[in-house]
Amino acid sequence: MPKYAKDQSVDFKNTIERVAIVGAGGTIGLHITNALLETGRHTITALSRKSSGKKLPEGVLVASVDYDDEATVVAALKGQQILIITMATTAPRDTHSKLVQAAAKAGIPYVMPNGYGADIENIKLGEDTMLGPKAKANRDEIESLGMQWITVCCGFWYDYSLAGGETRFGFDFDKRSLTIYDDGNIKNSVSTLAQVGRAVAKVLSLNELPVDEKDTNFTLSMFLNKSVYLKSFVLSQNDMFESVKRVTGTTDADWTITHEDTKKRYEEGLAEMKAGNMAAFGKLLYARAFYPDDNNDLSAKAHNELLELPEESLDESTKAGIDLVEVLQRRVERIAA
Structure with a gap:
């Protein structure tokens, strides 16, 4: 052409x-x-x-x-x-x-x-x-x-991943628990x-x-x-946690927090998948993206300005993710039924 x-x-x-x-x-x-x-x-x-x-x-x-x-x-x-x-x-x-x-x-x-x-x-x-x-x-x-x-x-996908359970961004909203990879300070690009x-x-x-x-x-x-x-935000898990606490009106004391080594978590997820547990893919995928020496921050390449994409509110996006939890749970229940 x-x-x-x-x-x-x-x-x-x-x-x-x-x-x-x-x-x-x-x-x-x-x-x-x-x-x-x-x-x-x-x-x-x-x-x-x-x-x-x-x-x-x-x-x-x-x-x-x-x-x-x-x-x-x-x-x-x-x-x-x-x-x-x-x-x-x-x-x-x-x-x-x-x-x-x-x-x-x-x-x-x-x-x-x-x-x-x-x-x-x-x-x-x-x-x-x-x-x-x-x-x-x-x-x-x-x-x-x-x-x-x-x-x-x-x-x-920020809102979808936040709602997706412990194997993604580490949040379990039902149990009010959080698994933090390493020190929780590695940043990734995310998009709503x-x-x-x-x-x-x-x-x-x-x-x-x-x-x-x-x-x-x-x-x-x-x-x-x-x-x-494109991107919506460049966030660490700690950044996400601060937003979650603001949206839910909670403090650190309301959450059970554990830490895991990203590389160990990735290897565990890989081993579980090889053993036939396909549900472990999320664990593998998200842990790998938070490697300290090779994460998935692609913000330097983002075309946001070129495409005139809007700036978004982190807390509003976090709330949308939390609201998704119930939607995803209902979907899982329908599939199980």
């Missing part, structure tokens, strides 16, 4: 208008979908299994598909400009590839692959958490099929679910290409086969 809008065909529109999304009702997919809807610039088509009972936001078009019948997926993706994939880690391992293959057959130029998290340029972190090689394979497959990708590096949604919507609302050689505005094309970096 020529690199300027002026060189395109007469019917070329220099905007992304038609967006397909997988997981539009999911944890991150819902926030991306809502943010895209708020722009008023996009027609959003959600791919959904016929058996799915998830309620989707008003204004979203729904295309029922069978992921085992490629023709249904290709038909749903025809005419779309970008496919956004958001899937739970429990999805069948070959689903991502099936979607990408179908997108190529449908003629979609761009894909946002699954994997909203760590800095893809931190190869060692990716290898240690076992997420990096798979995510790279996903991006390589997109390129091999003649499409281009944009991925999102946002660090951990809403900030991730806003960032994706901002990128997809940019012009696709520069108008001509004189156009110096930022465009979608600048992010192709690259990462969008």
Whole structure:
């Protein structure tokens, strides 16, 4: 494709208008979908299994598909400009590839692959958490099929992780206990679910290409086969704890606090996973990101200013995380039932 809008065909529109999304009702997919809807610039088509009972936001078009019948997926993706994939880690391992293959057959130029998290340029972190090689394979497959990708590096989802129990940021709100990794002072980049949604919507609302050689505005094309970096906060566990105490009106005396060595905790999580306990993945993942000598602070690369992302309130975000605890507990109970 020529690199300027002026060189395109007469019917070329220099905007992304038609967006397909997988997981539009999911944890991150819902926030991306809502943010895209708020722009008023996009027609959003959600791919959904016929058996799915998830309620989707008003204004979203729904295309029922069978992921085992490629023709249904290709038909749903025809005419779309970008496919956004958001899937739970429990999805069948070959689903991502099936979607990408179908997108190529449908003629979609761009894909946002699954994997909203760590800095893809931190190869060692990716290898240690076992997420990096798979995510790279996903991006390589997109390129091999003649499409281009944009991925999102946002660090951990702050509100979701805070609510997720002791294996994540160390908080157990039911027991009012906290496990602190090392001294609790290592900082990581984190992003709220809403900030991730806003960032994706901002990128997809940019012009696709520069108008001509004189156009110096930022465009979608600048992010192709690259990462969008963003953050809400750069926090240590101690920073989080101070916010939690403010929001809950508690003091240190109200909490049971223990300390663990991050590297020991990582090794324990890895051993538990190798023994078949997949639930230990969170323990491994979060401990590794807080290594004193190799954490996941990607704030120096963040595109927040470029994308005009808002400054957020830490305590409001902490409250949103605490409010999520009950929501996630109900979800677990439904699955168990």
